[in-house]
Amino acid sequence: MSTRPRHIAHLDMDAFYASVELLRYPELRGRALVIGAGSAHEPVLQADGSRRYARLRDYTGRGVVTTSTYEARALGVFSAMGLMKAAKLAPDAILLPTDFTAYRHYSRLFKAAAGAIAPQMEDRGIDEIYLDLNDQTDDIAVVAQRIKDAVVAATGLSCSIGVAPNKLLAKICSDLEKPNGLTILSEADIPTRIWPLPVKKINGIGPKSTEKLAALGILTIEQLANCDPAVLRANFGRIYSAWLMRVAQGIDEREIVTRSEPKSISRESTLERDLHAKLDRSELSALFTRLCERVADDLVRKEYLGRTVGIKLRYADFSTVTRDLTLPAPTNDAQAIRQAAGECLRRVPLDKRLRLLGVRITSLSKPGAVPSTIVAQGELFAAEQL
Incomplete structure (x- = not known):
């Protein structure tokens, strides 16, 4: 490990999606709350001004838990768990749909607040960042608390911060005292704390x-x-x-990466019930087209073009297949993506029922960039599609 003292912080928002929902529904604080349902589970405003919430026990379908409050986690409900399984553990938990528009909004707010204090930032996703604190002149504990206070002021949400000599240890530390934790670790602390x-x-x-x-x-x-x-x-x-x-041994020499380019953009949907490519053709076709359109919208919003279109199918028996097709030129056009994805479908078995459908695009580039020589991996032609 480098002998030069380093101070790297990992900031992780506490139960981020659930915490954003609690800003909107403060009466649910202290309750077991699970996020992950569809729009059909929106709270219903009643005549007396109160809200009626869906309960986990009433859920039927194939969805998974996106996140849960710490009260729900105490009952054994965690991210990526099937909602039906979660309902057996916490039947009385409140169930809310996901709202990624709101989550992205608060993500931008907390990152701007932290970045105003520590500009050397590595974005690691919607709810976590690394910060290089080596240029800070104040005591590191004071700086870390200042960042936490700034995040609360900007969002009303709490975060946990771990500060350590490197990214590996900082990420471990940010989880040690959740929620609303602040953990500072030196190399000498590794044997006793790590x-x-x-x-x-x-x-x-x-x-x-x-x-x-x-x-x-x-x-x-x-x-x-x-x-x-x-x-x-x-x-x-x-x-x-x-x-x-x-x-x-706590050794990690990775530096803070202040800018990273996405490698792919994807959208997928776990079906509420198993669907068959022939018997449920119209329903699957509409979903497939919608996924392609959402990928195209993401490309436009993020100002990227993509060249390699891929699909992902998961069958009822949980087996998964993927196929890819490289286009002659990069695109962000929904129709071109849909056509390429349809061609990929011709190369997979469609005789079994499906539980998940996904579309992705890779080989990303910025509009106006000069592409390297492109060799199409297959002739793109009109295909019989879902």
């Missing part, structure tokens, strides 16, 4: 690796740090095992 944590706390060690490490008797970061490197190489290969050894 090593006792489970290995899954390291960003990049997923469920499969966690399970594999557990089979080797490695449950904590300290056990990983003290593991024989030869054992890790034998089980994880040379490259990943070397990375495991470094992160277990």
Whole structure:
């Protein structure tokens, strides 16, 4: 690890989507609240001025939890869980639809507030950022609290901040004292504050690796740090095992990346019920076209063109297939995207019922950019589409 003192902050908004909804519906504070339904579950304003909310127990469909309040998490309801499964754990939880327009609005507000204090910012998504605090002259704890206060003033929402010598440790720290936490860590604190944590706390060690490490008797970061490197190489290969050894020691030399370009733009929809390509042709066709139009709208809004169109199908048995097609020239036109996506459909089996449909576009470029030589991967022609 570099001997030069570094102060990198990871700012993570607390239960972001749910917290935005609580600004709109403050009477739900302290309640188990789940976000993830469709527009049919909007609250209903009653004659006496009160609102009637949908309950999780009344939900039927294939949706998943987008996020939940800490009260719902205490009942076992977490992001990416199926709503039907969540209903068994917290049947009385309030259910609200997602509102990404509002979430993006508050995302812009909190990032502007933090960036006014620490301009060297790496955007990591709608609810989290990294900040380089190395140029700050005030005490780091004071600066971090100032950022937290600025976020509250701009949005009415709380965040948790972890400050550490690098991005790896800062991200771990931001989760240690949630919600509304502020954790500052030095290299000397690694053995006492990081090593006792489970290995899954390291960003990049997923469920499969966690399970594999557990089979080797490695449950904590300290056990990983003290593991024989030869054992890790034998089980994880040379490259990943070397990375495991470094992160277990708290080593991460990545710099703050202040600008990054998206690699793809995609839209997908989990179906409320399994649909068949032939028996439900009109319904699927309308959804497929709508997904293509939303991808095109995203391209226009973000000022990008895309060249490689792809589709994603997930069948009722949870098997998934993808197909791609590269166009002769970049585009943001919904009709061209729809035509290419339809051609991709010709190359996948459509004899089984579907539970998810997705459209994406990659090979992104800015309008006016000079493209490299393009070789089409297949002739684009009119296809029999859904």
